[in-house]
Amino acid sequence: MRVAITGKPGSGKTTACLKIYESLKDRMQISGFITKEIRERGLRIGFSIIDLSTGEETLLARKGEGFPRVGKYRVFVENMDAVAERIQKSWSTSDIVIIDEVGPMELKSREFVSAMERLLESKTDLIVTVHYRSNHPLVMKIKKEFEVVILTPENRNQVVEEVLKRIDS
Numbered sequence: 001m002r003v004a005i006t007g008k009p010g011s012g013k014t015t016a017c018l019k020i021y022e023s024l025k026d027r028m029q030i031s032g033f034i035t036k037e038i039r040e041r042g043l044r045i046g047f048s049i050i051d052l053s054t055g056e057e058t059l060l061a062r063k064g065e066g067f068p069r070v071g072k073y074r075v076f077v078e079n080m081d082a083v084a085e086r087i088q089k090s091w092s093t094s095d096i097v098i099i100d101e102v103g104p105m106e107l108k109s110r111e112f113v114s115a116m117e118r119l120l121e122s123k124t125d126l127i128v129t130v131h132y133r134s135n136h137p138l139v140m141k142i143k144k145e146f147e148v149v150i151l152t153p154e155n156r157n158q159v160v161e162e163v164l165k166r167i168d169s
């Protein structure tokens, strides 16, 4: 079962991944990560990665100086490398891997790109979120090979139910 969830910013991709994770975590071995916003006084100042197998939180990007950059944010590539290494260690013993997201910040890490390439070559069940308009080769490959679901505020609850049904069947 391989599903790629895409949709406009704010359409509910991260929330959908969290709902799927919450429904499955007590009966399945899940690995992967969620990318979540870091907010300060209501303003977005960066992004962190939450490892789904350990709950560990790692800084991915923060507003400010430094390289590499994606827009206003400096990306902490070495942190993403460490996340990718943990995925490489855990996916072979997982029932399902959830990756939120294969996005421009995460893709700055070569370790992550190679972890994703290996995952795609494997038979592991995968749920990934991808950037709406990305044309990165890895994202193009995912869009071509996976069942692609475009999330909207109208269909997002139904999509979660359908993905869960597919996993159970």
Ligand SMILES: Nc1ncnc2c1ncn2[C@@H]1O[C@H](COP(=O)(O)OP(=O)(O)OP(=O)(O)O)[C@@H](O)[C@H]1O
Residues within 6 Å of the ligand: 007, 008, 009, 010, 011, 012, 013, 014, 015, 016, 156, 157
């Ligand atoms: N099923 C839902 N029911 C109610 N609120 C939701 C639901 N899904 C998402 N939201 C709300 O919509 C907002 C955006 O959701 P979320 O962060 O999951 O979107 P996203 O597509 O991952 O965004 P981004 O593209 O910025 O990563 C959040 O405030 C979230 O609480």
